Amino acid sequence: MTPASRTALLLGRVLRDVVLLFVHGVVLVALGFACRPTGSIGGELLGPGLTMLLGGACSASSNALALTTTSEDVLAPILNSVALPVLLLSGILLPISTRTFRRENA
Numbered sequence: 001m002t003p004a005s006r007t008a009l010l011l012g013r014v015l016r017d018v019v020l021l022f023v024h025g026v027v028l029v030a031l032g033f034a035c036r037p038t039g040s041i042g043g044e045l046l047g048p049g050l051t052m053l054l055g056g057a058c059s060a061s062s063n064a065l066a067l068t069t070t071s072e073d074v075l076a077p078i079l080n081s082v083a084l085p086v087l088l089l090s091g092i093l094l095p096i097s098t099r100t101f102r103r104e105n106a
Helices: 006-034 041-068 072-089 098-105
Strands: none
Touching: 006 041, 041 072
């Protein structure tokens, strides 16, 4: 037992993840500005905010799932059964250039 509340302990873990994502986002935006971006400044500043929001939601749901399962052996297959289809359906594994796609099918 600890004198700290459970809510504070969980919120601390989620905030740690959000702050880490914020630092990564600031570094990436700074590197982007160093390379003279062609996009809008508002979009580049909105990116870390959306990343923190999505990362906080994923962190909170992962902690909630970990609390409901009774063993680490149960948590890993559940997370992998969600992460693998999301990765495959995201389009990240598709070629960037459409010319490559046309050459293969021509």
